[in-house]
Amino acid sequence: MRTIKGEGSYTRKATGEEIIYQYDYKVLEDISDVSEVELLKLANRMLKQDGNNPAREKAKSLNGDSSVKPLTPEQKEANKQARKADGADLKMIREEAKRQGISVIDLLALISK
Numbered sequence: 001m002r003t004i005k006g007e008g009s010y011t012r013k014a015t016g017e018e019i020i021y022q023y024d025y026k027v028l029e030d031i032s033d034v035s036e037v038e039l040l041k042l043a044n045r046m047l048k049q050d051g052n053n054p055a056r057e058k059a060k061s062l063n064g065d066s067s068v069k070p071l072t073p074e075q076k077e078a079n080k081q082a083r084k085a086d087g088a089d090l091k092m093i094r095e096e097a098k099r100q101g102i103s104v105i106d107l108l109a110l111i112s113k
Contacts, residue, residue, distance in 0.1 A: 001033040002026070002027050004024060004026075005022065006024065007021070008022075008023060
């Protein structure tokens with residue numbers, strides 16, 4: 001088991017100031033790093049978080065406290081179509097780069113000139 005140091009940030013709503021903080025967490029490198037009891041406890045904690053996060057956001061949304069704007073079905077469909085079109089464009093770019101035997105980055109550089 002080893003410890004990883006990370007850095008996070010959030011924006012203070014009152015001032016718009018970005019607040020940066022440090023944190024650390026343990027990384028399991030092998031299943032033998034923890035006992036079965038500890039593994040079960042960690043898995044249950046993860047499942048609880050997975051259940052809590054969407055429920056919290058839904059409650060915030062229903063109470064008008066969410067920063068995420070709910071989308072109408074029409075907006076969701078428009079976003080889906082835009083992602084689909086973007087994906088098709090990316091596929092075409094990849095295929096053209098492969099056909100020319102160059103990287104996608106090189107192809108995009110040629111296009112942007």
